[in-house]
Amino acid sequence: MNKGELRLVTFFKLLGDESKFKIVSALKNGEKCVCVIYKELGLDQTLVSHHLSALKKIGLINGRKTGRWVYYSLNKGAFKEIEDIYGDILGVKSMKEVQSINCADKD
Numbered sequence: 001m002n003k004g005e006l007r008l009v010t011f012f013k014l015l016g017d018e019s020k021f022k023i024v025s026a027l028k029n030g031e032k033c034v035c036v037i038y039k040e041l042g043l044d045q046t047l048v049s050h051h052l053s054a055l056k057k058i059g060l061i062n063g064r065k066t067g068r069w070v071y072y073s074l075n076k077g078a079f080k081e082i083e084d085i086y087g088d089i090l091g092v093k094s095m096k097e098v099q100s101i102n103c104a105d106k107d
Helices: 003-015 018-026 034-041 045-057 076-090 095-106
Strands: 061-066 069-074
Touching: 003 018, 003 076, 018 034, 018 045, 034 045, 034 069, 045 061, 069 076
Parallel strands: none
Antiparallel strands: 061 069
């Protein structure tokens, strides 16, 4: 398995976890601190911190420390990289193209 394929597998494994997926989804509209994320999602604060650490470790999110708080945001460059790898492996230009292919198959 090449580096790109391994990156893609890791991405899908992490986002295959419902809690991590919810966290990434919660960050789509901008940065938030753990105290906001865990309350919004109804998850335990230590669990959210653990998931944020895993997401940050592979570069899907960024952390910005201000005083005693860390504000997390999506690393849009990492998501673009994942989309590019996905496209290279499957021969599609974008996720929108995959969606249009899937819609055409249903007709």
